[in-house]
Amino acid sequence: MGQGAARAALRVFAVTLLACLCALILAGCASKPDPIRIGFLGEISGRSSQLGLAGRNGAQLAVEQINDSGGIDGRPVELIAAAISSSEEVTAAIQHLADSGAVAIVGPMTSASAVRAVTAADQIGITLIGPTVSTDMLTGKADYFLRMYPSNDRAARVMAEEVSSRIGEVRAAVVLDQSNAAHTETWYRNFSSAIQSNDGSIVALETFVSGQGTDFTRLVENVLRSEPNCVLVLANSTDAAMVSQRLRLSGSEVQVIVSEWSATTDLIALGGSSVEGLLYLDTFDRLSQSPEYNEFVDAFEGRFGEAVGFGTIHAYEAAEVVIEALRAGADRESIRDYIINRSQFQGLQGAIAFDQYGDATRVQHLSTVRDGRLVPVDSP
Amino acid sequence: MRSVSFRTALLVRFAFIALVPLLLLGTFAGLRISEVYEVSQQAENDLLVGNLKYHVQSLLDAPVVALRQFDGLDLQSPEARVLLDSSVANVEYVESILLVGSDARVVQASLDRRVHAFAHDYVGLDKSADPQVIEALGRKRVSWSSIMTSGASGNRVIQVAVPLSRGAALATIDIESLVEPVDGASTDAGVTRAILGRTGTVLFHSSPEISRLRPNLANLPVVSDARDVGASSERYRTSSSEVMGSAQLLEGVGWVVLVERDWAESRATISTLWSILAVGLLAVAALAAIVSMLFARQLHRPIARLGQTAGEIAQGDYSHDVHWYPQREMNELSADIAKMAEAVQSREHELARSASELEEGNKRLGQMVHGITEAMGKAVEAKDPYAHSHQTRVAQLAGALARRLGLSEEQQACIELSSLVHDVGKLGVPAEILVKPGALSDIEMAIARAHPEYGFEILKDVSFPYPVAEVVLQHHERMDGSGYPRGLAGDQVSIEARVIAVADVVEAMASHRPYRPSLGLAAAIDEIRSHQECFDQSVSKALFDLYDEGGIPF
Numbered sequence: 002m003g004q005g006a007a008r009a010a011l012r013v014f015a016v017t018l019l020a021c022l023c024a025l026i027l028a029g030c031a032s033k034p035d036p037i038r039i040g041f042l043g044e045i046s047g048r049s050s051q052l053g054l055a056g057r058n059g060a061q062l063a064v065e066q067i068n069d070s071g072g073i074d075g076r077p078v079e080l081i082a083a084a085i086s087s088s089e090e091v092t093a094a095i096q097h098l099a100d101s102g103a104v105a106i107v108g109p110m111t112s113a114s115a116v117r118a119v120t121a122a123d124q125i126g127i128t129l130i131g132p133t134v135s136t137d138m139l140t141g142k143a144d145y146f147l148r149m150y151p152s153n154d155r156a157a158r159v160m161a162e163e164v165s166s167r168i169g170e171v172r173a174a175v176v177l178d179q180s181n182a183a184h185t186e187t188w189y190r191n192f193s194s195a196i197q198s199n200d201g202s203i204v205a206l207e208t209f210v211s212g213q214g215t216d217f218t219r220l221v222e223n224v225l226r227s228e229p230n231c232v233l234v235l236a237n238s239t240d241a242a243m244v245s246q247r248l249r250l251s252g253s254e255v256q257v258i259v260s261e262w263s264a265t266t267d268l269i270a271l272g273g274s275s276v277e278g279l280l281y282l283d284t285f286d287r288l289s290q291s292p293e294y295n296e297f298v299d300a301f302e303g304r305f306g307e308a309v310g311f312g313t314i315h316a317y318e319a320a321e322v323v324i325e326a327l328r329a330g331a332d333r334e335s336i337r338d339y340i341i342n343r344s345q346f347q348g349l350q351g352a353i354a355f356d357q358y359g360d361a362t363r364v365q366h367l368s369t370v371r372d373g374r375l376v377p378v379d380s381p
Numbered sequence: 382m383r384s385v386s387f388r389t390a391l392l393v394r395f396a397f398i399a400l401v402p403l404l405l406l407g408t409f410a411g412l413r414i415s416e417v418y419e420v421s422q423q424a425e426n427d428l429l430v431g432n433l434k435y436h437v438q439s440l441l442d443a444p445v446v447a448l449r450q451f452d453g454l455d456l457q458s459p460e461a462r463v464l465l466d467s468s469v470a471n472v473e474y475v476e477s478i479l480l481v482g483s484d485a486r487v488v489q490a491s492l493d494r495r496v497h498a499f500a501h502d503y504v505g506l507d508k509s510a511d512p513q514v515i516e517a518l519g520r521k522r523v524s525w526s527s528i529m530t531s532g533a534s535g536n537r538v539i540q541v542a543v544p545l546s547r548g549a550a551l552a553t554i555d556i557e558s559l560v561e562p563v564d565g566a567s568t569d570a571g572v573t574r575a576i577l578g579r580t581g582t583v584l585f586h587s588s589p590e591i592s593r594l595r596p597n598l599a600n601l602p603v604v605s606d607a608r609d610v611g612a613s614s615e616r617y618r619t620s621s622s623e624v625m626g627s628a629q630l631l632e633g634v635g636w637v638v639l640v641e642r643d644w645a646e647s648r649a650t651i652s653t654l655w656s657i658l659a660v661g662l663l664a665v666a667a668l669a670a671i672v673s674m675l676f677a678r679q680l681h682r683p684i685a686r687l688g689q690t691a692g693e694i695a696q697g698d699y700s701h702d703v704h705w706y707p708q709r710e711m712n713e714l715s716a717d718i719a720k721m722a723e724a725v726q727s728r729e730h731e732l733a734r735s736a737s738e739l740e741e742g743n744k745r746l747g748q749m750v751h752g753i754t755e756a757m758g759k760a761v762e763a764k765d766p767y768a769h770s771h772q773t774r775v776a777q778l779a780g781a782l783a784r785r786l787g788l789s790e791e792q793q794a795c796i797e798l799s800s801l802v803h804d805v806g807k808l809g810v811p812a813e814i815l816v817k818p819g820a821l822s823d824i825e826m827a828i829a830r831a832h833p834e835y836g837f838e839i840l841k842d843v844s845f846p847y848p849v850a851e852v853v854l855q856h857h858e859r860m861d862g863s864g865y866p867r868g869l870a871g872d873q874v875s876i877e878a879r880v881i882a883v884a885d886v887v888e889a890m891a892s893h894r895p896y897r898p899s900l901g902l903a904a905a906i907d908e909i910r911s912h913q914e915c916f917d918q919s920v921s922k923a924l925f926d927l928y929d930e931g932g933i934p935f
Contacts, residue, residue: 045582045583050528050537050582051528051529051530054580054581054582058580058581058600061600211530211535212530212531212534212535212536213535214493214534216502217502218501218502237530239529239530239531243502246506246507247502249507250505250506267529269510270510270511270512271510271511272507272510273485273506273507273508273509273510273511274507274509274510275507276510304605305580305581306579306580306608307527307579307580373510
C-alpha cells in the first residue's frame with residue numbers, strides 16, 4: 002500500500018518533469034522551410050569593391066523585398082555572397098557558391114572577372130548574370146554567362162557618332178587603365194574603329210595601371226602635346242577625375258568622354274568643376290520620374306543609406322530576373338534556357354530583352370555632368 | 382478501501398510540499414538561465430565593443446589633431462611645408478595631406494607616403510565638389526569621406542577634412558595601416574571583431590576568412606540598428622553558427638565596430654549551468670526526501686510505540702509505563718492508555734475472582750450430585766443384599782474401560798455416574814423376587830427385567846449434566862438386539878450403555894453371591910469372549926487388554 006502511494010508520487014514527479022522538458026523542447030523548435038539560394042559574386046573588398054558592394058547591396062535589396070512579400074512559394078530566398086578581392090579568385094568562388102546550393106549567380110561585376118568566370122560556370126553548369134559586364138569578348142556566345150548590360154561595341158559606336166556630330170572631325174586622345182583591360186581595351190578598339198569610320202582619328206594613346214603611382218601631370222602633358230579636340234578616359238572615377246583636373250589645370254577646354262565605369266558620384270566629388278560637361282552613355286536616366294524607379298531609389302537609400310549607382314541598379318535587376326525565373330519554376334539546370342526563351346523582362350526603366358546568346362539590349366542615354374549632377378544631355 | 386501507512390502518507394505529503402515548489406522553482410530558473418546568461422554575455426560584448434570603439438576612435442583622432450596644427454598658419458608658407466611633411470612622417474597611416482585654400486583649390490600637397498612623389502599632381506586641383514572640403518570650408522566642421530580607392534597607391538583610403546582659419550586640411554588615410562594596431566590587439570577565443578565602413582565595406586575583421594565566408598556582414602540588422610541608434614546588441618544566426626553580436630557607431634566617420642561572440646560556447650556554458658541546476662535539484666530533492674523520511678519517522682515513532690503498547694495490553698501485558706513524548710497529544714494519549722490498561726487489569730482481576738468462586742460452587746455441586754447418586758445406589762443395595770457394592774464396582778470397571786477406550790471426559794463422567802445408579806430400578810422390583818433363590822417364573826422374570834425401565838422412570842426428571850436416565854435404560858441392551866427392554870441393536874445402543882453392559886456382566890460373574898460362590902474373573906472374561914456378538918467389540922477388546930495387563934480393579 003505504501004509502495005502504491007510512493008509510486009503515485011513518483012508518477013506525479015515524472016509527469017511534472019516531462020511537462021517541463023516538453024515546454025523547453027517546444028520553445029526550442031520553430032522550423033521554417035529551406036531557403037532558395039541565389040549566389041552573388043563580386044569584389045567586395047579590395048580596389049574594385051565600390052562596384053562590388055553596390056552590386057551586392059542591390060541584389061540584397063531584391064532578395065529582402067521578395068522575402069517581405071512571402072518568398073517564392075512560401076520558401077524564403079537567401080543571397081549567399083562569395084566575395085573576391087581580385088579576378089584571380091573567381092573560379093574558386095563560383096565552385097564555393099555552387100557547392101553551397103546556389104541556383105544561379107548574380108555577378109561578376111567587372112569584365113576582367115567575367116572573362117575568367119565563364120570557363121568555370123560552363124564547367125559547373127551554373128548560370129551567371131553579369132549586371133555590369135560590358136566587354137564584347139563575351140558577346141554572341143552560347144555560354145552560361147548572361148548579361149544585363151549591353152556590350153561596349155554598341156556604346157562605343159554610339160559615342161563615336163555623337164562626338165563626331167558635335168565636333169566634326171574628331172582628333173581623339175585616349176587614356177586607358179590597363180588594370181581593367183577587358184573593359185578598357187575593347188572599349189578603346191570599338192571606339193577607335195567607329196571614329197575612323199566617321200572620318201576621325203586617334204591622335205594619342207596613354208596607358209597606365211591604376212594605383213601604381215602614376216604621374217598624371219606628365220601623362221596629361223603627353224596627351225595635350227598631340228593637340229586633341231577630344232579625350233577619352235577609360236579609367237575608374239578617381240583616376241578619371243584626376244585626368245580631368247589636370248587637363249583643366251593645363252588650361253585645356255578639350256571635350257572629355259568617359260565610359261560608364263567612371264560615371265559615379267566620386268567622379269564629381271573628386272573632379273569638381275573639371276568634369277562639368279563631359280559625356281558618357283548611361284543605361285539609366287537618373288532623373289527618371291518612373292514610379293518603379295523612384296520607389297526603388299527610396300527603398301535602397303532607406304535600407305543602405307547610400308546613393309544608387311549603375312552597379313546597384315543592374316544587380317537589383319539581375320536578381321529580379323533570377324527571382325522571376327524561380328517563380329516560374331526554373332531550377333539550376335533550366336534557368337538559363339528559361340531566361341533566353343522568355344527573353345522579355347521588366348527592368349526599372351523599361352524592358353530588358355535577352356537575345357539567343359543571353360545578351361541584353363537596352364536603351365542608352367547620352368549623359369553629362371551638369372551643376373555637379375549626372376544627367377541626360379537632353380534634360381532641361 | 383486501500384489504506385496507506387501513516388508513515389507513507391506523511392512521507393508523500395512532506396515530499397510533495399518540499400518537491401513541487403522546488404521543481405517549479407527549478408524549472409522556472411532553468412528557463413531563465415539562457416536569458417540571464419544572454420544578458421551577462423551581452424554586457425561583456427558591450428564592454429568589448431566599447432573598447433574597440435575607443436581604440437578605433439583614438440586612431441582616427443590622431444590625424445585630426447595633426448591637421449589642426451595648420452590652423453592659423455599661412456598655408457603657402459615654408460613652415461606649412463615643413464609641418465606638412467613632418468605630419469605625414471609622424472602619423473604613419475596618413476598617406477598624404479592636402480592644404481586647401483578658401484577658394485577650394487589645393488595650395489600645398491605633401492609627398493605621398495607610398496610613392497614618395499607627385500605632390501605636384503595635386504597642387505591647384507579644384508576641390509570645390511569634394512563633399513569633405515565643402516563641409517570643412519562651408520560648415521566649419523570635421524568631415525569624413527566614404528571608403529575610396531587611392532589614385533596614387535590603389536589602396537583603400539578614407540579622407541578627412543578639418544576646417545582651418547584660412548581654408549581646410551585634407552588627409553588621406555590608409556585604412557590597412559590604420560587598423561593594423563587593432564589587428565594586433567588580442568582577442569578572446571570565440572570572439573571576432575570587425576570594423577565596417579559607412580557603406581558596409583569590411584575594413585577589418587579579426588578572422589581573415591570572414592570576407593569570403595560572410596560578405597553580408599554589413600547587412601546584419603545589428604549593424605543597421607547601430608547606424609540608426611548608435612549601439613545595438615542581438616543574437617542571430619550566420620550561415621555557419623549562432624553568434625551574439627554587438628555593434629556601435631563611430632560618430633563622424635560613420636563606421637561601425639562589431640564584436641561577435643560565438644554562441645556555441647555560451648550554449649555549452651548554459652548546458653553546463655543547466656546540468657548543475659539539474660544535479661542541484663536532484664540533490665535537493667534527495668535531501669528533501671531524506672528529511673521527509675526522518676521527519677515522518679519521528680512523527681511515526683510514538684504512534685508505533687503506542688500501537689505496540691496497545692498490542693501488549695491486548696496480549697495481557699499491563700505493565701505499561703507512561704512514556705514521555707515531545708508531542709503533548711501523544712503524552713495525553715500515552716497517559717490515557719496507561720489508565721485504560723489499569724482499568725482493564727482491575728476488571729480482569731474481578732472477573733477471575735468471580736470465576737474461581739463459580740468453579741468452587743460447581744465443584745461442590747458436582748460432589749453433591751455424585752454423593753446423591755451414590756446414596757441412591759446405596760438405597761438399592763439396602764434392598765438387594767446380593768447386590769452389595771455391585772454398582773460401585775461396576776462403576777470402577779466401566780471407568781477403567783472408558784479411560785482405556787479414550788472416551789471424552791464427559792463420557793467418562795456419564796459412564797461413572799450411570800454405573801453408580803444403573804440398577805436403581807430394582808427399587809421397584811419386589812424384594813422376594815430379588816432375593817428368591819432358584820429359577821424365577823416367567824412373570825417374576827418379566828418383573829425383574831423391568832428394572833431398567835423403573836430406573837429410567839426414577840431418573841428421567843433429574844437434570845443430570847449427562848443422559849444418565851437413558852444410559853440406565855439401555856444397560857441391558859445387547860449389540861445383536863438380544864437385550865431388553867427395547868431390544869435395541871448396534872448403533873442404537875449408546876457407547877456409555879455398551880461399556881456398562883460389559884462391566885455389569887463381568888462384575889456379576891466375578892463376585893460372590895449369597896446364593897453361589899464367585900465364578901471367577903477368568904470365567905467372566907470367557908463369558909464375554911464366548912458371547913462377543915452381544916457386546917461392543919472395542920469394549921470387549923479393552924476388557925481383554927485390561928485383563929491381560931492385570932488392570933481389572935477387583
